[in-house]
Amino acid sequence: MIEVQHLTKRYGPFTAVDDISFTVDKGEILGFLGPNGAGKTTTMRVLTGYMPPSEGTAVVAGYSLLDKPIEAKRRTGYLPETPPLYPDMTVREYLEFCARIKGVPRGERKKRVSTAMERTRVADMAERHCGKLSKGYRQRVGLAQAVLGNPEVLILDEPTAGLDPKQINETRNLIKELRGDHTVILSTHILPEVSQTCTRVVIINKGKVVAVDTPDNLTSRLRGSETMYVQIDAMGADAGGTLAALPGVTKVTVSDTKDSVTGLEVESEAGRDVRRDLAAAVVARGWGLLELRPMRMSLEDVFLKLTTQESDAPVASDVVASEQPLDSARDEAEVAHE
Amino acid sequence: MSNVLAIARREISAYFASPIAYVVIGFFALMFGFFYYSLLLYFDRQSLQAAGQAVNVNEQFLRPVFLNATVIFLFVLPLVTMRTYSEEKRSGTIELLLTAPLTDLQIILGKFLGAMGLYAAMLAITLVHVGLLFVFGNPEWRPVATTYLGLLLMGGCFVSIGLLISSLTKNQIVAGMITFGVFLMLWVINWIASFMGPTTQQVLNYLSITDHLDDFTKGIIDTKHLVYYVSFITFGLFLTARSVDTERWRG
Numbered sequence: 053m054i055e056v057q058h059l060t061k062r063y064g065p066f067t068a069v070d071d072i073s074f075t076v077d078k079g080e081i082l083g084f085l086g087p088n089g090a091g092k093t094t095t096m097r098v099l100t101g102y103m104p105p106s107e108g109t110a111v112v113a114g115y116s117l118l119d120k121p122i123e124a125k126r127r128t129g130y131l132p133e134t135p136p137l138y139p140d141m142t143v144r145e146y147l148e149f150c151a152r153i154k155g156v157p158r159g160e161r162k163k164r165v166s167t168a169m170e171r172t173r174v175a176d177m178a179e180r181h182c183g184k185l186s187k188g189y190r191q192r193v194g195l196a197q198a199v200l201g202n203p204e205v206l207i208l209d210e211p212t213a214g215l216d217p218k219q220i221n222e223t224r225n226l227i228k229e230l231r232g233d234h235t236v237i238l239s240t241h242i243l244p245e246v247s248q249t250c251t252r253v254v255i256i257n258k259g260k261v262v263a264v265d266t267p268d269n270l271t272s273r274l275r276g277s278e279t280m281y282v283q284i285d286a287m288g289a290d291a292g293g294t295l296a297a298l299p300g301v302t303k304v305t306v307s308d309t310k311d312s313v314t315g316l317e318v319e320s321e322a323g324r325d326v327r328r329d330l331a332a333a334v335v336a337r338g339w340g341l342l343e344l345r346p347m348r349m350s351l352e353d354v355f356l357k358l359t360t361q362e363s364d365a366p367v368a369s370d371v372v373a374s375e376q377p378l379d380s381a382r383d384e385a386e387v388a389h390e
Numbered sequence: 391m392s393n394v395l396a397i398a399r400r401e402i403s404a405y406f407a408s409p410i411a412y413v414v415i416g417f418f419a420l421m422f423g424f425f426y427y428s429l430l431l432y433f434d435r436q437s438l439q440a441a442g443q444a445v446n447v448n449e450q451f452l453r454p455v456f457l458n459a460t461v462i463f464l465f466v467l468p469l470v471t472m473r474t475y476s477e478e479k480r481s482g483t484i485e486l487l488l489t490a491p492l493t494d495l496q497i498i499l500g501k502f503l504g505a506m507g508l509y510a511a512m513l514a515i516t517l518v519h520v521g522l523l524f525v526f527g528n529p530e531w532r533p534v535a536t537t538y539l540g541l542l543l544m545g546g547c548f549v550s551i552g553l554l555i556s557s558l559t560k561n562q563i564v565a566g567m568i569t570f571g572v573f574l575m576l577w578v579i580n581w582i583a584s585f586m587g588p589t590t591q592q593v594l595n596y597l598s599i600t601d602h603l604d605d606f607t608k609g610i611i612d613t614k615h616l617v618y619y620v621s622f623i624t625f626g627l628f629l630t631a632r633s634v635d636t637e638r639w640r641g
Contacts, residue, residue, distance in 0.1 A: 100489040126491040136486035140407035152396040153490045
């Protein structure tokens with residue numbers, strides 16, 4: 053659906069996007085991840101035909117942006133970083149104007165506008181001037197504008213920026229609903245968003261693609277070995293040695309202690325599940341097993357690992373240990389919300 | 391074409407949704423009314439002094455009124471055109487237009503027609519004054535019609551330069567000021583003509599936007615002036631298109 057080949061964009065001497073290539077298949081939701089200034093917005097602007105690339109080609113919905121920009125634009129909906137609203141128009145007027153310039157036939161305009169307003173939940177503000185909307189509504193009216201022509205391709209630049217948690221959830225659900233009949237590219241720097249909504253992730257840094265994969269694969273690919281987090285109450289002094297002696301376990305480190313409770317990180321050979329043995333060993337010695345769970349590298353860690361300079365350095369384990377519980381708690385909260 | 395009209399409609403509604411249209415039209419109406427009144431007093435005295443000799447309302451009253459009125463356009467048109475591109479660039483709405491299935495030309499023509507619409511609204515106000523003249527006197531209608539044609543063409547030149555300058559900057563004040571400067575320069579450029587050599591003199595006289603209006607106010611449609619105005623407008627719009635395009639490349 054979208055094919056980007058050797059795309060380069062320079063602003064004078066500065067190279068914003070440096071020879072990136074990727075493809076997006078029909079029905080996919082591609083997450084575009086990268087630190088600020090990585091070239092996400094520039095790439096999206098090229099894909100929407102806002103600016104031409106310095107080098108390389110991009111094909112959107114079967115039309116090359118260089119040869120048939122109008123055809124490509126007709127099939128693309130775009131939400132820029134700042135929603136492009138005219139403050140002096142009401143939401144309905146604005147969307148009707150958008151429908152007209154997007155070439156929606158006269159007879160269908162009213163219906164399309166109201167469908168788009170329903171979908172993005174802005175119908176209650178239809179007669180309000182765009183300039184008087186809150187940030188959340190502005191963002192959603194921008195989204196309504198993007199989905200208006202029922203385009204095959206949707207390009208969303210930080211669609212959830214500035215929304216409150218409830219609206220973020222609604223927007224994510226909306227994006228998930230769009231999946232299937234639309235191909236979506238969205239950029240974000242909120243990582244749980246990617247793992248929740250996207251089918252594939254492109255991580256870019258300094259204008260270059262550093263990784264393309266599914267969120268799950270990315271997290272597991274960068275994890276060399278399996279690591280378990282074990283929390284034990286009132287364990288003996290030799291506990292570390294005992295656990296390290298179990299078959300398959302390669303390394304045991306103490307990550308935190310509080311009163312009599314100790315948290316341990318137990319690394320094992322990749323692909324080998326040592327949870328059963330670990331639990332049995334702890335219980336057999338009469339220690340209290342409070343917690344036992346696999347530690348996965350969160351997308352945050354993957355992201356940091358890929359986008360920081362010393363990418364060869366091992367990911368600091370204390371970061372993993374402290375981030376992980378927080379991250380999973382957040383995920384759970386969001387799941388509960390849905 | 392429907393795209394061009396969509397943009398033009400949105401431009402006009404933007405003028406009328408903001409105070410711009412009312413301030414500009416109000417100011418114009420006030421100034422034009424004053425010009426009309428003062429020249430009418432002058433014409434009145436002239437016709438008394440002429441004592442029985444025929445006086446020409448078109449030649450001695452309407453023509454000076456409209457030629458003077460062009461000064462007002464010099465002041466107000468920069469206010470109309472300065473926002474066309476600058477405002478969209480600053481607020482980011484230009485991204486909506488440039489990523490919609492529209493050609494640059496459609497956007498430019500739409501904006502041009504929008505500004506011309508407001509200009510035409512200003513001219514429409516003067517129909518009241520001219521209408522009064524037809525009620526109480528018997529002026530010729532043909533020179534009046536050519537005057538309006540000339541004014542529309544002259545306004546088109548101003549608007550096309552205004553669009554070009556607005557497309558060059560994000561700052562409306564800068565756009566307005568430069569536009570005003572350029573208008574003024576094109577206005578007075580032939581003041582120094584008589585001091586120059588014959589060729590320079592011709593060139594300078596040719597460049598002056600208002601000089602070409604003169605024949606229209608006399609009821610003459612000279613292709614020389616038509617060509618001048620139409621090519622001026624086309625060139626202005628062409629440069630605007632180039633400017634919008636380079637802006638894309640520069641990002």
